[in-house]
Amino acid sequence: MSTQDRQDWSSTSYEDRLEVLVEATARRFPDDADIAGANLAEVAMLLRAGRDVDACNAAVITNLEHPGTGPFWMMPLVMLTYGARQHLAPDTLDRIARSWETVRQQRGDTENHWVLYHASLYLAAQEYDDDRMSWNNGLTSAENMAEAKEWLGVWIHGATRLGQSEYNPTHYVAEYAVPLLMLVAWAREPEVADAARMMLDFLFAELATVSLHGVLRGPNSRTDDVSVVERWSAMASLYSWLLFGTTHPPSSLDDWWGTALAQLAHTYRPPEVIRRIAVSPPAERLQRDRARSRRMLRGSDVEFRSVCKTQYLRPEYAVGSTQGGLSDAIQGHAWDVTWHETDPRGMHPTLFSTHPHHSGAVLQKFFSSPPEPMALSIPFEGKPSYLEPDKLIGVSPYEEVSQDLDTVVALYAIPEDSPHPHVNTFLSKDLRDVTTTPTGWLVGRGGDAFVALRVLTPYDVAPHRTWPTPWDPASARETESRLLVTRHRRTGTVVQVARASDHESLEAFADAVDACAFEHGVEPRPWVRMTTLRNRRIEAEHGRATLIEGAADDPSSWQLFEGTHMTSTLGSGRVSIRHGDLERVLDFASLTTQDHDHGQAAPRVPQPAPTEPARDRGPRRG
Numbered sequence: 248m249s250t251q252d253r254q255d256w257s258s259t260s261y262e263d264r265l266e267v268l269v270e271a272t273a274r275r276f277p278d279d280a281d282i283a284g285a286n287l288a289e290v291a292m293l294l295r296a297g298r299d300v301d302a303c304n305a306a307v308i309t310n311l312e313h314p315g316t317g318p319f320w321m322m323p324l325v326m327l328t329y330g331a332r333q334h335l336a337p338d339t340l341d342r343i344a345r346s347w348e349t350v351r352q353q354r355g356d357t358e359n360h361w362v363l364y365h366a367s368l369y370l371a372a373q374e375y376d377d378d379r380m381s382w383n384n385g386l387t388s389a390e391n392m393a394e395a396k397e398w399l400g401v402w403i404h405g406a407t408r409l410g411q412s413e414y415n416p417t418h419y420v421a422e423y424a425v426p427l428l429m430l431v432a433w434a435r436e437p438e439v440a441d442a443a444r445m446m447l448d449f450l451f452a453e454l455a456t457v458s459l460h461g462v463l464r465g466p467n468s469r470t471d472d473v474s475v476v477e478r479w480s481a482m483a484s485l486y487s488w489l490l491f492g493t494t495h496p497p498s499s500l501d502d503w504w505g506t507a508l509a510q511l512a513h514t515y516r517p518p519e520v521i522r523r524i525a526v527s528p529p530a531e532r533l534q535r536d537r538a539r540s541r542r543m544l545r546g547s548d549v550e551f552r553s554v555c556k557t558q559y560l561r562p563e564y565a566v567g568s569t570q571g572g573l574s575d576a577i578q579g580h581a582w583d584v585t586w587h588e589t590d591p592r593g594m595h596p597t598l599f600s601t602h603p604h605h606s607g608a609v610l611q612k613f614f615s616s617p618p619e620p621m622a623l624s625i626p627f628e629g630k631p632s633y634l635e636p637d638k639l640i641g642v643s644p645y646e647e648v649s650q651d652l653d654t655v656v657a658l659y660a661i662p663e664d665s666p667h668p669h670v671n672t673f674l675s676k677d678l679r680d681v682t683t684t685p686t687g688w689l690v691g692r693g694g695d696a697f698v699a700l701r702v703l704t705p706y707d708v709a710p711h712r713t714w715p716t717p718w719d720p721a722s723a724r725e726t727e728s729r730l731l732v733t734r735h736r737r738t739g740t741v742v743q744v745a746r747a748s749d750h751e752s753l754e755a756f757a758d759a760v761d762a763c764a765f766e767h768g769v770e771p772r773p774w775v776r777m778t779t780l781r782n783r784r785i786e787a788e789h790g791r792a793t794l795i796e797g798a799a800d801d802p803s804s805w806q807l808f809e810g811t812h813m814t815s816t817l818g819s820g821r822v823s824i825r826h827g828d829l830e831r832v833l834d835f836a837s838l839t840t841q842d843h844d845h846g847q848a849a850p851r852v853p854q855p856a857p858t859e860p861a862r863d864r865g866p867r868r869g
Contacts (some may be wrong), residue, residue, distance in 0.1 A: 287323035294331030318363030326595035344703040359422035366426035366688040367397035414538035417481035421504040428511035455525035459492025461487040465583035479591035491525035520829040534810030564696040580641035586693035600740040603641035631720040649793040676727035704735040
């Protein structure tokens with residue numbers, strides 16, 4: 248089954264798609280391939296298939312001669328130990344054990360690093376008896392297991408009661424899904440495996456609610472230069488494709504993370520209620536949810552900043568935002584309008600603006616690295632646009648965003664000493680029939696949606712650049728899309744979007760937008776007073792609470808999830824996932840799951856997740 252030729256993945260089964268994924272990863276190493284250079288994740292995949300056992304054992308030994316440190320080295324080592332143990336020679340097993348004794352493992356500095364680290368440490372420690380193991384950190388196996396289990400519990404407690412820090416990530420979904428799948432597959436303590444399975448439900452339910460036709464929409468805690476505009480080109484699409492068949496598989500199908508997923512996906516299958524959310528285009532879907540910023544280490548009177556995110560979706564388009572401000576130091580994405588394209592590959596179906604902010608002081612809020620070299624090294628660490636004036640990723644402390652359903656107002660008040668005191672607005676190559684109305688609105692058609700854009704101050708038009716090679720700042724290339732660059736420190740962007748079917752033509756839509764009351768100014772700070780296409784009044788001013796229909800929304804009153812498909816009272820640890828009559832309740836306080844069919848008298852009986860046949864894992868060291 249070709250991943251390129253097949254157009255309708257929704258008609259395939261989960262098992263069919265998993266088979267495609269497994270075959271794609273296997274094709275990376277044809278029968279005559281040289282395995283000597285394979286990394287540990289690839290060796291684990293080859294050994295699970297029983298391929299070239301002697302060469303794979305030799306490749307493991309070669310890798311261990313120059314071991315890495317940290318979660319991205321620990322994870323594939325655990326996958327080898329558990330997933331391919333029956334094919335590992337005694338000497339290879341002994342070398343793996345010695346590496347845990349001799350190599351100091353660094354935990355990293357972000358939420359996904361810590362989840363990967365502690366899940367890997369828990370499973371590694373579970374494997375070895377105390378009387379035969381001397382760990383590099385000086386703890387016993389039992390102490391390492393207890394510490395890792397406690398930290399994972401603290402993370403789950405915070406994420407399910409106060410919100411996740413790396414919410415809706417375009418790529419980092421893999422860094423959570425893979426370690427959780429490892430725990431589901433291999434944790435021997437039932438409560439650990441159960442908690443991991445519930446967190447997968449939590450993770451994928453939110454992915455389903457904020458995706459449209461399988462493509463994750465903004466805002467995002469972390470994204471990258473490619474997927475911020477080509478929304479489909481993200482790791483999240485791999486999971487939407489595999490779990491739900493709602494989009495095309497991305498190019499990452501056979502990369503490092505795809506290889507890991509291929510070895511673990513059989514251990515979990517999303518419940519029916521989540522599948523229905525994912526595969527049913529919403530007539531109208533609104534989620535107003537809580538999340539948290541990345542942990543602030545210094546320069547702040549709070550450890551985590553609350554993030555209030557709004558997602559409004561219709562079959563033709565999606566509008567999403569946070570309130571703006573700092574949530575991540577490098578890769579945040581505060582808001583956007585996106586529209587549906589039948590085939591999203593290579594398309595830029597989005598419109599948004601951003602202040603291209605960078606700051607050593609902000610970096611020091613979130614990272615423990617020395618301040619002097621950090622900003623200069625970031626472009627060579629997978630974030631190539633960080634210092635560039637035309638970048639489109641990153642959040643700014645000087646941006647404030649308000650959203651009312653399908654209208655967004657973004658206001659900017661940038662100080663004079665900011666490195667880049669201007670605002671970039673992305674204008675997609677795929678926004679068609681673009682024209683300007685008599686009152687100054689730029690209007691166009693994206694898919695089956697009409698979009699209207701108003702920039703409060705004059706702007707220049709510049710080419711849009713992307714960085715296809717994340718580790719190479721010199722890889723920048725221009726696309727057919729453009730940037731509207733307004734070089735005013737006090738400015739703003741307003742966007743309204745509507746279904747094309749709600750208007751007779753684009754001209755009629757433009758006339759309707761022009762007819763809406765609209766006032767604005769930038770002194771002493773940017774402000775907008777307007778009536779939306781829905782005849783709702785918005786009054787926004789930078790530095791003040793926005794009034795919608797005369798009332799200010801209090802962010803402190805927001806719940807963890809409050810919307811069409813997910814609800815949860817802040818701090819309760821109890822999450823309801825619902826579609827039609829089906830409901831799944833995740834109770835993280837008691838680590839129990841309840842399934843209900845409200846169209847029937849009796850609760851539904853949940854179906855067990857698919858599992859592999861049991862395998863003889865062989866004797867453990869010690």
